[in-house]
Amino acid sequence: MENVYGNPHSQNVSSKLTHDTVEQVRYRILAHFHTSPEDYTVIFTAGSTAALKLVAEAFPWVSPGPESSGSRFCYLTDSHTSVVGMRKVTATMNVTSIPIRPEDMWSAEKQDAAAAGNPDCQPPHLFCYPAQSNFSGTRYPLSWIEEVKSGQVHPMSVPGKWFVLLDAAAYVGTSPLDLSVHQADFVPISFYKIFGFPTGLGALLVNNRSAPLLRKTYFGGGTAAAYLAGDDFYIPRESVAERFEDGTISFLDIVALKHGFDALERLTGGMENVRQHTFTLARYTYAALSALRYPNGAPVVRIYRDSEFSSPEVQGPVISFNVLDDHGRIVGYSQVDKMASLYNIHVRTGCFCNTGACQRHLGISDEMVKKHLQAGHVCGDDVDLIDGQPTGSVRISFGYMSTLEDAQAFLRFIIAIRLCPPHGQPLPLATPREAGAPPTGSEAQDAVPATVATHSPSPQEDAPPGTGVWNNSPTTVDAVGLCPPLPEATGTQQTPSEKAAGVPDGDLGSRVITNLYVYPIKSCAAFEVTRWPLGNQGLLYDRSWMVVNHNGICLSQKQEPRLCLIQPFIDLQRRIMVVQAQGMEPIEVPLEENSERAQICQSKVCADRVNTYDCGEKISSWLSKFFGRPCHLIKQSSDFQRSARRKHGKDQPACTTATLSLVNKAQYLLINRSSVLELQRQLNTRCSV
Numbered sequence: 001m002e003n004v005y006g007n008p009h010s011q012n013v014s015s016k017l018t019h020d021t022v023e024q025v026r027y028r029i030l031a032h033f034h035t036s037p038e039d040y041t042v043i044f045t046a047g048s049t050a051a052l053k054l055v056a057e058a059f060p061w062v063s064p065g066p067e068s069s070g071s072r073f074c075y076l077t078d079s080h081t082s083v084v085g086m087r088k089v090t091a092t093m094n095v096t097s098i099p100i101r102p103e104d105m106w107s108a109e110k111q112d113a114a115a116a117g118n119p120d121c122q123p124p125h126l127f128c129y130p131a132q133s134n135f136s137g138t139r140y141p142l143s144w145i146e147e148v149k150s151g152q153v154h155p156m157s158v159p160g161k162w163f164v165l166l167d168a169a170a171y172v173g174t175s176p177l178d179l180s181v182h183q184a185d186f187v188p189i190s191f192y193k194i195f196g197f198p199t200g201l202g203a204l205l206v207n208n209r210s211a212p213l214l215r216k217t218y219f220g221g222g223t224a225a226a227y228l229a230g231d232d233f234y235i236p237r238e239s240v241a242e243r244f245e246d247g248t249i250s251f252l253d254i255v256a257l258k259h260g261f262d263a264l265e266r267l268t269g270g271m272e273n274v275r276q277h278t279f280t281l282a283r284y285t286y287a288a289l290s291a292l293r294y295p296n297g298a299p300v301v302r303i304y305r306d307s308e309f310s311s312p313e314v315q316g317p318v319i320s321f322n323v324l325d326d327h328g329r330i331v332g333y334s335q336v337d338k339m340a341s342l343y344n345i346h347v348r349t350g351c352f353c354n355t356g357a358c359q360r361h362l363g364i365s366d367e368m369v370k371k372h373l374q375a376g377h378v379c380g381d382d383v384d385l386i387d388g389q390p391t392g393s394v395r396i397s398f399g400y401m402s403t404l405e406d407a408q409a410f411l412r413f414i415i416a417i418r419l420c421p422p423h424g425q426p427l428p429l430a431t432p433r434e435a436g437a438p439p440t441g442s443e444a445q446d447a448v449p450a451t452v453a454t455h456s457p458s459p460q461e462d463a464p465p466g467t468g469v470w471n472n473s474p475t476t477v478d479a480v481g482l483c484p485p486l487p488e489a490t491g492t493q494q495t496p497s498e499k500a501a502g503v504p505d506g507d508l509g510s511r512v513i514t515n516l517y518v519y520p521i522k523s524c525a526a527f528e529v530t531r532w533p534l535g536n537q538g539l540l541y542d543r544s545w546m547v548v549n550h551n552g553i554c555l556s557q558k559q560e561p562r563l564c565l566i567q568p569f570i571d572l573q574r575r576i577m578v579v580q581a582q583g584m585e586p587i588e589v590p591l592e593e594n595s596e597r598a599q600i601c602q603s604k605v606c607a608d609r610v611n612t613y614d615c616g617e618k619i620s621s622w623l624s625k626f627f628g629r630p631c632h633l634i635k636q637s638s639d640f641q642r643s644a645r646r647k648h649g650k651d652q653p654a655c656t657t658a659t660l661s662l663v664n665k666a667q668y669l670l671i672n673r674s675s676v677l678e679l680q681r682q683l684n685t686r687c688s689v
């Protein structure tokens with residue numbers, strides 16, 4: 001067998017194969033970054049965060065004392081949480097942490113290298129900055145590396161030797177990085193950010209000149225040349241990589257890296273092509289997006305940026321923005337996110353683990369961050385607006401596999417949710433050319449009054465030839481054509497059942513329940529009843545069951561719209577649920593579990609853990625056949641109690657907590673007929689959703 005990989009800490013044939021292959025992969029990684037083992041060492045870690053933590057713990061910090069004011073840890077405020085968190089480690093050594101604003105670095109005066117003093121004097125200081133902001137995509141100058149190391153630019157004025165950590169995690173997925181030119185001391189990376197796999201594997205690339213300074217504290221398996229169990233004796237291995245890779249490295253994933261790099265090269269022709277392709281898509285989208293205007297001239301989005309997307313030197317393929325209404329008020333990111341899911345567009349929302357950039361771009365003060373926490377908002381949740389002010393933004397990113405169709409689908413989505421007016425007349429947009437497309441013969445007729453004049457070349461103009469990635473580039477950006485077609489008008493007249501129910505036009509009169517529906521299986525069709533018993537969780541058997549995939553994850557109509565074609569019906573007398581769907585034989589499921597045979601499983605509904613039981617193989621096969629993938633039907637256990645969540649907030653009245661079935665939030669859903677009619681009216685007068 002030539003591909004059995006054994007634990008590399010041994011000497012047998014399969015271990016040797018692993019060791020040699022891993023060494024080869026280290027070499028491949030360094031070649032990708034235009035360097036070699038002579039200049040850099042690859043230390044495998046669990047990701048960029050683990051690499052940053054390693055530097056925080058191993059950097060030769062000097063605590064302040066009688067002879068020295070000690071080391072400084074400086075970091076750009078536009079840094080990922082994983083960089084900012086390093087200050088917790090430095091604090092244990094009384095090393096001062098100093099946040100540096102991008103503005104201060106941009107405007108820092110350069111000293112003459114000769115006048116910069118001796119850059120090799122003590123103590124050592126560390127300056128960390130991202131090559132690319134994971135909030136806005138801003139790319140910071142790689143020249144800072146040399147300028148800071150040589151003493152030409154000081155993040156702060158203090159005697160000592162500066163080391164530079166370049167956080168390349170967000171940058172290297174869409175840009176080459178030449179470490180033979182930009183010789184940062186430490187470079188953390190995560191591989192899944194480059195080619196999507198493997199997750200949980202990253203590396204710290206360490207400049208060999210700085211590597212010997214790193215101090216080892218903890219020691220784990222594989223890192224020791226020798227040690228005594230009964231005495232404080234530990235000699236680390238000679239090789240820097242082996243010294244810092246505690247435990248067994250993730251060797252199968254590391255072996256897979258080679259295929260990742262090969263595939264990337266084969267598909268794209270190299271990182272320079274990826275850089276051009278992704279930047280071109282971003283610039284096109286930026287130009288089109290920033291040109292969108294409401295009829296009153298108000299912009300449709302606010303984009304958080306430091307440049308006009310003028311070149312990939314200063315901007316990565318990322319657009320961070322908030323959607324506005326026609327009065328300039330921000331539409332919360334959660335709303336945008338939910339709408340985007342309906343269009344099968346997956347956006348990132350919030351502050352993206354970069355509070356510093358979020359504060360700077362959105363104008364959120366430190367006090368406001370603390371107030372937001374008190375109001376119940378935590379990083380990564382869906383509390384998007386507090387007192388009308390945004391707590392974060394929406395981010396889209398392009399990767400090597402993104403296409404112009406993707407960019408246009410996104411633009412179509414924004415136009416559809418904000419700009420498509422009654423009767424399908426497009427609202428004023430930039431002309432195709434202003435939105436970034438090359439001129440066409442018919443442009444004069446297509447053009448509608450533009451309110452923003454920006455020009456950037458089209459993807460076609462910029463597309464590098466011959467790599468195959470760009471075959472899907474379009475000919476023009478037709479801003480008018482981005483508006484989806486209107487749905488067939490269906491009218492808003494009363495339906496026969498409304499008439500039968502005696503619903504008056506306009507005035508709904510007193511509140512009457514006109515229709516009663518039970519949804520036994522979450523997300524599947526309802527069945528209508530005229531009377532129905534109530535249980536302690538609402539309507540009896542309402543959303544007591546749900547369909548889950550082979551991992552026990554609940555299916556929703558967002559991923560599986562055909563759920564609505566499953567029609568359950570409950571026969572209370574026969575104590576069964578009959579499940580039907582077109583083209584399938586009806587199937588019966590008992591209403592209650594057979595407590596002896598029931599297989600208890602855990603699942604999740606809206607972040608709540610629920611105890612359920614599997615309804616068995618027969619219904620599982622039936623559902624799997626219908627959906628064409630493995631599925632199960634599960635039912636909430638009768639002895640399991642799930643309580644409704646109470647919202648945070650001091651003004652909430654105290655109330656008894658309701659118990660819930662597998663519903664998202666509440667026992668009952670009341671739908672007001674006038675709301676439905678209004679929704680129907682809007683659907684008929686707007687573009688299709």
Ligand SMILES: Cc1ncc(COP(=O)(O)O)c(C=O)c1O
Pocket residue numbers: 046047048049050080082130132133134167168169170190202
């Ligand atoms: C700039 C930057 N640094 C560090 C990280 C942390 O990377 P990981 O989560 O892979 O450890 C990220 C992740 O998004 C990032 O964008």
